[in-house]
Amino acid sequence: MRVDRYISSNRVIDLTHQDLNAAYSELLGTFKNLLPSPRTRKKVLNELITREHAITSYLGEGVALPHARVKMKRPFALAIGRCPTGLSFGGQGSYDEIRYVFLLLASENAKNYLSFLATLARTFQDKSVMDHLWMARDLSDFKNVVRHAFSGTDERPARRRTKFNKLLTDEAAKIAKAADCSTILVFTDVFPASLAPRMTFPGFRVILAGEGVSDHELDHHRAHAALAVRSLSNSRLSQLRAAILLGLTRQIFGFKDRVCCVGGIPQSGQLDTVLVVDVDEEFESVIGHEEDMLPTGVSAEALERLTAIATDLALTGREGKSIGAMFILGDHEEVYKRSKQLILNPFHGYEEEDRNILNPFMDETIKELALIDGAFIVRGNGVVETAGSLIQAKAENIILPGGLGTRHVAAAAISQATNSIALVVSSSGQVTYFRKGRMFTLFEKSAGRAF
Known part of the structure; x- marks a missing residue:
């Protein structure tokens, strides 16, 4: 913009x-x-x-x-x-x-x-x-x-176009063509803003994934769209799962797509990884079919913003301390029926625009209230209904890996009982997505990688 x-x-x-x-x-x-x-x-x-x-x-x-x-x-x-x-x-x-x-x-x-x-x-x-x-x-x-x-102009040092980066992008285009990929996904956080070389891939849809991708970068790389995902560690392609998920919800990718991913270590200035992903083989068995991706009334923008907030909480915590949190997005009326307020609703009486997660002024409020036990209940358009809610949905036929706590069980249960999405931030730094009772890990900070 x-x-x-x-x-x-x-x-x-x-x-x-x-x-x-x-x-x-x-x-x-x-x-x-x-x-x-x-x-x-x-x-x-x-x-x-x-x-x-x-x-x-x-x-x-x-x-x-x-x-x-x-x-x-x-x-x-x-x-x-x-x-x-x-x-x-x-x-x-x-x-x-x-x-x-x-x-x-x-x-x-x-x-x-x-x-x-x-x-x-x-x-x-x-x-x-x-x-x-x-x-x-x-x-x-x-x-x-x-x-x-x-x-969008920059007086900082001129962009560096190393011989190796050029070689790798050229080879990535050849691999994408040979593998019959429909899309090339470039992780822009590899480069500091002032050192990003121009990467164009004629004949392919180019999608940029990174934190705060600007319109100038879209024009610079002749990209079709951007996905706002933050790197949670210094490992390669740590944002891959979140990028694919958000791309599916925005219909940038389809389950039948094959995507060529190009990246490297964040902020290293050096591309060093090319990975080809079959979306259906890697993701469909975990998160269901394409028509199940977004609940009715949930906007892709709201999910993308909520994912960014959850990632930020997982990475930085609050006041130097790791914290856990849960967000329920969509079908808020049914979710509300299966919840109980642990505190007075801190969002009561505010205009919808002021309590929408798309509003950047909400970031600090969300992070501060995340210290309180209970879940955030969020409408599909991003308006926060309440915080500090105890989720009381019944967990039926839900199987989760060992070591997960009551927050994950509650998230799985509410996503199964209602037409909603649940996002859980663990104090260990893990960010997990729940849809129809199924669990999908977006990031694992402690493991240093997400794929």
């Missing part, structure tokens, strides 16, 4: 007020051509402040991302302000850490609003981008950094 299309140089400013209310008003003042009425801007400001009282816009790393929907023709518009001394808001301490405010306005008709927010949030997680923002000396320098950060 090209964020730079919605950034105008005259809406990148140095804020003169430290008070959050006044600072947001300054930024809204840059939208006079889009919001000509002072009354409209005042209404948007009140909405932003009301939201701020409910959920902070501070993402961490010195960045706040307030956002609101308005009536306008453009789908999105951004105003960006620097505040070197931080902001103040109701005596809350975290606001004095804010150095940059990215104010997003979205049209009421914008369909990919949460995806746009997620794209922004991923950019702020890029250390090189944040380092450049911090080093910008004056406003002109800051504007240039912002433009390059979101345009």
Whole structure:
């Protein structure tokens, strides 16, 4: 998603007020051509402040991302302000850490609003981008950094195209052709962003798998689609199972497909592995038939995002400690009938948009509430209904490997009793998917590999 299309140089400013209310008003003042009425801007400001009282816009790393929907023709518009001394808001301490405010306005008709927010949030997680923002000396320098950060251009060292990488990609294309593969799956986490060579495979569908694959990378590699999967270890192709699963749910792959996978050790900068996978032989016996992949009403985007959250919990835990968690996605009304609240519902009373897992502001909330016993119950569209729920479905004719606990039994049972998907994060770092009572391991952190 090209964020730079919605950034105008005259809406990148140095804020003169430290008070959050006044600072947001300054930024809204840059939208006079889009919001000509002072009354409209005042209404948007009140909405932003009301939201701020409910959920902070501070993402961490010195960045706040307030956002609101308005009536306008453009789908999105951004105003960006620097505040070197931080902001103040109701005596809350975290606001004095804010150095940059990215104010997003979205049209009421914008369909990919949460995806746009997620794209922004991923950019702020890029250390090189944040380092450049911090080093910008004056406003002109800051504007240039912002433009390059979101345009897909890169001033970092030129991409390295080693002889061996070229040799391996050429051989991968030959192997894929000889094996009658329909698709080539490239794991982009092998390369740091600044060193990724261009990999094109004429005559094949090319799918990129990695964390935060950008539109620029899709264009760069002439790829057809991207799968958001995070590497859980330093082993080769550790994301393979998750990538195939998500590709099946999005109908990028079919069970009859043969896929040529190209990868290497994450962040090594060196391709060294080519693997041909028959999807039906490797996966159909475990996760069922193609029509059973996604329950009715469950979106592939929600499953992909939930998988990313589960993977992040497995990898980093919370406050340095390993934790377990369970997520039930889809058929929420039937799931709710077979559950019991262990705590008061922490999501009660919030707008659906604010408690949707596609909203990047939900990440920290989910991770914090994962410390509480019980399951998250999530609608098929990603809206979280509740957390801290005890699952009480009956486990009938369910066979699981030894050593698994009650969380896995409950997940298998609820996925069998309802038309839902269950994802379980073990304290050991394993991420497991359950569908119709069957178990499918996506990642095994402790083993260092997932295939």
